Amino acid sequence: MSPPVAPAGWSRWLVPPAALSVHLSIGQAYAWSVFKPPLESALGLSGTESALPFQLAIVMLGLSAAFGGTLVERNGPRWAMTVALVCFSSGFLISALGAATEQYWLIVLGYGFVGGIGLGIGYISPVSTLIKWFPDRPGMATGIAIMGFGGGALIASPWSTQMLQSFGSDSSGIAVAFLVHGLTYAVFMSLGVLLVRVPRTDRPVQGAPSTLQGPQVSAGSALRTPQFWCLWVVLCMNVTAGIGILEKAAPMITDFFANTSTPVSVSAAAGFVALLSAANMAGRIGWSSTSDLIGRKNIYRVYLGVGALMYALIALFGDSSKPLFVLCAMVILSFYGGGFATVPAYLKDLFGTYQVGAIHGRLLTAWSTAGVLGPLIVNWIADHQKEDGKSGASLYSLSFVIMIGLLVIGFVANEFVRPVHARHHVPAPREEALDAERQQPESA
Amino acid sequence: MPNDSSQSPPDRRPLIAFAWLWVGAPLAYGLYELVQKATKLFTG
Missing domain, CATH: 1.20.1250.20 (MFS general substrate transporter like domains)
Structure with missing residues (x-):
């Protein structure tokens, strides 16, 4: 899968909201504690047990970011955001099934393992692309995205609390809440999948570099x-x-x-x-x-x-x-x-x-x-x-x-x-080959 | 007849506004809830 190259006139200011749609979603992980007390009472879990999905998700975040980074670079941000969307949303849907059937292991597997892969791939998915679009302000660009990860919990915490109040804190109420989370985040993250583009390297696009600049290291x-x-x-x-x-x-x-x-x-x-x-x-x-x-x-x-x-x-x-x-x-x-x-x-x-x-x-x-x-x-x-x-x-x-x-x-x-x-440093011919791979723009 | 390179690219501003609104609206909600909680440090 080749990365989606921006058509002529594509604005780089469309990339930060694409990144934010992913980071604001996966930042929900830090609001997991909202689900802990209802899960403990509905499924008879201890505090340590109810923390398991979150802990596994964070472990999977680190592992998938570390081992999936090369795949993300090779396949591009749209592929990565799609994987993040599918994994993160599926994680909630599997958890919904787990809550509905009172099978806690499904919640651990869904939110922790599958959802955790979504966290890791989603976290790194826009970073490289943002830096390429904003070579003049890379700190600001990545700051916007990574701020979203912090902001995700601010949104999810009150939202999830209100949802549990509406649907109830028993196992069926938690199942519906997980289901709504999975579907909503899938729709919300799809903006990122649809909008993200890598800059063309044959000509500058609103501040983007025309070629790879400075020393490059694999x-x-x-x-x-x-x-x-x-x-x-x-x-x-x-x-x-x-x-x-x-x-x-x-x-x-x-x-x-x-x-x-x-x-x-x-x-x-x-x-x-x-x-x-x-x-x-x-x-x-x-x-x-x-x-x-x-x-x-x-x-x-x-x-x-x-x-x-x-x-x-x-x-x-x-x-x-x-x-x-x-x-x-x-x-x-x-x-x-x-x-x-x-x-x-x-x-x-x-x-x-x-x-x-x-x-x-x-x-x-x-x-x-x-x-x-x-x-x-x-x-x-x-x-x-x-x-x-x-x-x-x-x-x-x-x-x-x-x-x-x-x-x-x-x-x-x-x-x-x-x-x-x-x-x-990567030898110069490799850079040229990389440039050549990116020269086929995608239709708008 | 103008060729492709002479055509001006489409205006992206409505799409930019929509995209920022898409992510900005939930973030504003989260910040509002945060401010509500934070004020309790000084009033609670």
Whole structure:
């Protein structure tokens, strides 16, 4: 399957909404918790069991992004978006069958395994294409798409809640809710499948490059460069630091101000979590766009350096001022989102656009690692501090010191990032062959 | 008779507006719900 080439006059501003239609859909994964309590009561599951579909989906996201990246590069964004649509929607439909027949394994298989493949392929599907359409502003372009992944949960969380209220929280109500989710997301994502195009390389299309620019490195070669592994460490450390707060945001703010004159109520803690989601989303588009102006290396210096400073401020003065605590946490979460959104443009700067989607897919294994590491550090330490009789802010002091250390490691790894050596570059004739493959435009 | 290369490409602006509305409307709904929740930090 050859990638869909843009006809003459095709606007590049049609590509970000195509990407958003996919990312806003698959971002639903972070709203899985809405289904947990109804599933637990309807099917008699424990909290650990009801988390299984989400956990498997995240594992499959990492695996399919890492191993499917080369296929995505070869077959193009429309193929990838179609696979994402089919898998993500089928996942819900299989889950609907599972809920209707009260066969929980079908929900795990559907949402977790099949849907998870949709998440991974969908996540990387527009990245390479966006960078090719916006060579002048790759950070902004990928920031828009990856912001969508954060925005997906904002939409799905209230929407799914309302649906469960309407259809009921028993197994048949959950089945109908899953069915509606599957069908709606299929329609919503189809916009991306229909609109996405790769730019023509024989002539510029509204700012797109006429040829591949700068050094180009294949996905296989990228893995053999120190730059890839430095970036892997940078992303892993930045994400770990963000998840450290995100994972325990509500209990953390409650514990921090429990022994003060201004304790935080449960509903106020929920407001804090919402505020962090907003910061996470804003950071994705805001910081990623800023990276187009100040450079990728500099923006990661900010994420990691200022991030460490924010953690230090929380650790030292956080429990004395609620506004300071909230502000520092929001800045850290904005850097967390920014780190995700900026990394495709960083990869493009280092490895070129040739197989940037596949390289990005492989780099996302850093996300999977951080997803385990961040919650593990914060939860394990908080539990042990509690056993030692500590309370309030001191439950998290050690975690914050560890987070500062991780951010410093990430900062140092970022300093080691240098341009890729010429021996890893793809020979020029390969570029020409690639150009030739793309010269057949699709009818509008 | 004009050849193909002299024909002006179709106006994409309505399609661009539709596409952005398609993704913008649900995102606006999500943001509205988010603001509702976030204000509880200051009022709750």
